[in-house]
Amino acid sequence: MRAQVHYHQVDQMGIVHHAQYAYFLEQARIQWLTDQGISYAALEKDGILLPLRDISIHYSQPLRFEDNFLVHLVLEKTTDYAIDFFYTIEREDGIKIATASTKLVYVDAVSRKAIKCPAVLQAIFQDK
Amino acid sequence: MRAQVHYHQVDQMGIVHHAQYAYFLEQARIQWLTDQGISYAALEKDGILLPLRDISIHYSQPLRFEDNFLVHLVLEKTTDYAIDFFYTIEREDGIKIATASTKLVYVDAVSRKAIKCPAVLQAIFQDK
Amino acid sequence: MRAQVHYHQVDQMGIVHHAQYAYFLEQARIQWLTDQGISYAALEKDGILLPLRDISIHYSQPLRFEDNFLVHLVLEKTTDYAIDFFYTIEREDGIKIATASTKLVYVDAVSRKAIKCPAVLQAIFQDK
Amino acid sequence: MRAQVHYHQVDQMGIVHHAQYAYFLEQARIQWLTDQGISYAALEKDGILLPLRDISIHYSQPLRFEDNFLVHLVLEKTTDYAIDFFYTIEREDGIKIATASTKLVYVDAVSRKAIKCPAVLQAIFQDK
Numbered sequence: 436m437r438a439q440v441h442y443h444q445v446d447q448m449g450i451v452h453h454a455q456y457a458y459f460l461e462q463a464r465i466q467w468l469t470d471q472g473i474s475y476a477a478l479e480k481d482g483i484l485l486p487l488r489d490i491s492i493h494y495s496q497p498l499r500f501e502d503n504f505l506v507h508l509v510l511e512k513t514t515d516y517a518i519d520f521f522y523t524i525e526r527e528d529g530i531k532i533a534t535a536s537t538k539l540v541y542v543d544a545v546s547r548k549a550i551k552c553p554a555v556l557q558a559i560f561q562d563k
Numbered sequence: 564m565r566a567q568v569h570y571h572q573v574d575q576m577g578i579v580h581h582a583q584y585a586y587f588l589e590q591a592r593i594q595w596l597t598d599q600g601i602s603y604a605a606l607e608k609d610g611i612l613l614p615l616r617d618i619s620i621h622y623s624q625p626l627r628f629e630d631n632f633l634v635h636l637v638l639e640k641t642t643d644y645a646i647d648f649f650y651t652i653e654r655e656d657g658i659k660i661a662t663a664s665t666k667l668v669y670v671d672a673v674s675r676k677a678i679k680c681p682a683v684l685q686a687i688f689q690d691k
Numbered sequence: 692m693r694a695q696v697h698y699h700q701v702d703q704m705g706i707v708h709h710a711q712y713a714y715f716l717e718q719a720r721i722q723w724l725t726d727q728g729i730s731y732a733a734l735e736k737d738g739i740l741l742p743l744r745d746i747s748i749h750y751s752q753p754l755r756f757e758d759n760f761l762v763h764l765v766l767e768k769t770t771d772y773a774i775d776f777f778y779t780i781e782r783e784d785g786i787k788i789a790t791a792s793t794k795l796v797y798v799d800a801v802s803r804k805a806i807k808c809p810a811v812l813q814a815i816f817q818d819k
Numbered sequence: 820m821r822a823q824v825h826y827h828q829v830d831q832m833g834i835v836h837h838a839q840y841a842y843f844l845e846q847a848r849i850q851w852l853t854d855q856g857i858s859y860a861a862l863e864k865d866g867i868l869l870p871l872r873d874i875s876i877h878y879s880q881p882l883r884f885e886d887n888f889l890v891h892l893v894l895e896k897t898t899d900y901a902i903d904f905f906y907t908i909e910r911e912d913g914i915k916i917a918t919a920s921t922k923l924v925y926v927d928a929v930s931r932k933a934i935k936c937p938a939v940l941q942a943i944f945q946d947k
Contacts, residue, residue, distance in 0.1 A: 442721060442731070443582060443714050445575045447628065447863070448928075452571050453871040454841035458699050461838075465698060475698070476757045479831070487837040491875040500575065501732045544832075570849060570859070571842050575735070576800075581743040582717075585710035586827050593826060603826070604885045607703070615709040619747040629860045672704075699838060701831045703884065708827050756831065 436463040436506040440498050450497035457490060460522050460535055463506035467520075471559045482544040483553050488517065489538040496532050503527035513560045515551050516540055564591040564634040568626050578625035585618060588650050588663055591634035595648075599687045610672040611681050616645065617666040624660050631655035641688045643679050644668055692719040692762040696754050706753035713746060716778050716791055719762035723776075727815045738800040739809050744773065745794040752788050759783035769816045771807050772796055820847040820890040824882050834881035841874060844906050844919055847890035851904075855943045866928040867937050872901065873922040880916050887911035897944045899935050900924055 438459065446452040465475045478485070498504055505525050512519040518539045524532040541550045552560070566587065574580040593603045606613070626632055632654050639647040646667050652660040669678045680688070694715065702708040721731045734741070754760055761781050768775040778791040797806045808816070822843065830836040849859045862869070882888055888910050895903040906919040925934045936944070 441714065441718055443574060443580050443717060446571060447573045447575060447577050448868050448870060449575050450870065453874060454571060454838050454845075457838035457841065458697065461699060462697055474757065476755075479756075484832050486832060486834065486881070487878055489875075489877050490837060491873075493873050494871055497870070499732075500735075501730065569842065569846055571845060576740050576742060578742065581746060582710050582713035585713065586825065589710075589827060590825055602885065604883075607884075612704050614704060614706065614753070615750055617747075617749050618709060619745075621745050622743055625742070627860075628863075629858065699830060699836050702827060703829045703831060703833050705831045710827060 436466045436508070438462070438504060438506070440500050440502045440504070442500055445500045448497075450499060451502075453492070453494060456492050456494075456524070456533060456535065459504075459506050459524065460490070460492075460508075460520075460537060463508045463522060464520060464537070464539075467508050467510075473555065473559065478553075478555070479544065481553075483550070484542040484544050485518075485539045486542055487537060488540045490535070491537075492533055492535040494533050496526070496530055498524075498526065498532055504532060510560070511536070513552065516549060518552075518556075518560075564594045564636070566590070566632060566634070568628050568630045568632070570628055573628045576625075578627060579630075581620070581622060584620050584622075584652070584661060584663065587632075587634050587652065588618070588620075588648075588665060591636045591650060592648060592665070592667075595636050595638075601683065601687065606681075606683070607672065609681075609683075611678070612670040612672050613646075613667045614670055615665060616668045618663070619665075620661055620663040622661050624654070624658055626652075626654065626660055632660060638688070639664070641680065644677060646680075646684075646688075692722045692764070694718070694760060694762070696756050696758045696760070698756055701756045704753075706755060707758075709748070709750060712748050712750075712780070712789060712791065715760075715762050715780065716746070716748075716764075716776075716793060719764045719778060720776060720793070720795075723764050723766075729811065729815065734809075734811070735800065737809075737811075739806070740798040740800050741774075741795045742798055743793060744796045746791070747793075748789055748791040750789050752782070752786055754780075754782065754788055760788060766816070767792065769808065772805055774808075774812075774816075820850045820892070822846070822888060822890070824884050824886045824888070826884055829884045832881075834883060835886075837876070837878060840876050840878075840908070840917060840919065843888075843890050843908065844874070844876075844892075844904075844921060847892045847906060848904060848921070848923075851892050851894075857939065857943065862937075862939070863928065865937075865939075867934070868926040868928050869902075869923045870926055871921060872924045874919070875921075876917055876919040878917050880910070880914055882908075882910065882916055888916060894944070895920070897936065900933060902936075902940075902944075
């Protein structure tokens with residue numbers, strides 16, 4: 436995923452506020468799903484939610500307004516109940532900005548209980 | 564509604580980002596409803612949504628990190644289909660920060676069609 | 692400016708939260724300046740700030756998650772002390788989502804006083 | 820730190836968006852500093868920045884609109900170059916919502932280089 440820093444994402448230190456990275460990771464995950472042929476909007480309409488269980492971000496260098504950057508995402512592990520992604524954020528010129536990891540779980544939209552990995556996602560993971 | 568400026572609400576000009584004011588107004592509206600005995604969460608559960616139709620904000624002076632401020636809200640007009648509020652934002656020391664107005668409409672959560680002012684809100688407006 | 696609705700921009704009504712539109716307009720303005728050969732980051736480094744004085748948004752139809760949309764921007768008026776833009780937001784399929792207008796003023800970054808339109812911007816406005 | 824969930828913090832799953840927790844933690848840290856007699860705004864004016872180096876959040880249960888919650892903060896470790904905090908977020912009724920940890924570093928506002936723990940903060944840490 437490629438993006439550019441927007442004005443409102445920068446705090447009074449003149450750097451992208453650390454909370455914004457959670458949005459960058461989310462956007463990269465949804466883009467990755469789209470690239471695999473899965474619409475996250477359609478998943479939710481089918482009653483499957485993927486809330487976050489864990490997030491961890493290590494900040495190496497700051498991003499500034501108008502910086503272009505890339506988020507690389509790797510599917511690290513899948514189990515019956517969770518997906519783990521690992522992320523690297525790089526500025527366009529190759530400077531390493533941050534690394535991160537997330538664990539998502541599968542939840543039924545109605546019962547709000549944990550469910551096993553839905554078939555539509557299993558099919559993707561088997562190809563990886 | 565009284566509040567204090569949080570760090571993340573400030574942009575790289577060192578002032579509260581203008582979009583944050585929309586959140587302040589929303590918080591003041593919901594607080595006002597609570598003060599009238601109406602829970603906005605309960606309204607939504609009853610299938611009544613109050614989306615924004617219009618917003619207008621005039622910024623006079625900036626707010627900075629750790630500033631304390633007040634949002635005063637006046638119910639300006641109610642019709643069968645809309646509520647208009649007018650807001651004044653002041654810094655704790657009396658400096659006028661901004662004025663604003665909003666128009667909210669009533670929408671049925673299922674059909675997503677405009678509906679008339681629900682009885683529970685009419686009862687409040689009659690007392691004003 | 693073209694963009695897609697991100698997950699975090701949507702509220703529990705299932706529509707883009709109204710405050711997010713202020714970010715869309717900001718992004719469109721900065722893109723417009725870039726298209727005219729002006730970097731907003733460079734303007735700020737030169738000590739020129741363009742804070743918002745007024746914003747007004749009229750919401751016609753909601754945007755939903757994964758919707759693609761366009762923000763059209765027109766330079767409406769320039770005076771010695773302010774620039775007015777008018778915006779139209781459309782969903783990709785042509786549905787009109789919102790219209791908006793903003794007034795920005797010129798401020799010296801050090802004194803924080805209003806200044807006249809800087810030469811670099813005047814040059815652009817004369818061509819319009 | 821006590822707070823209530825605002826409407827705009829909730830996503831279309833009907834739960835507080837995970838990125839918002841980074842703001843809650845920040846607010847709790849700044850409140851803790853205030854309680855120790857340190858104004859974070861004053862620190863910044865003195866040229867001392869405390870950017871985040873690491874954040875890690877584990878989400879146990881979701882927060883919903885209008886939920887009241889508490890953020891408990893413990894100073895976990897201080898070294899010459901970093902402060903580690905540990906956080907517990909609880910709903911008002913005692914349900915455990917999340918745990919988190921952060922590492923902040925000291926940076927000189929002008930050189931943007933890492934600096935040793937400033938004297939004003941050392942004085943606090945010695946009392947702990």
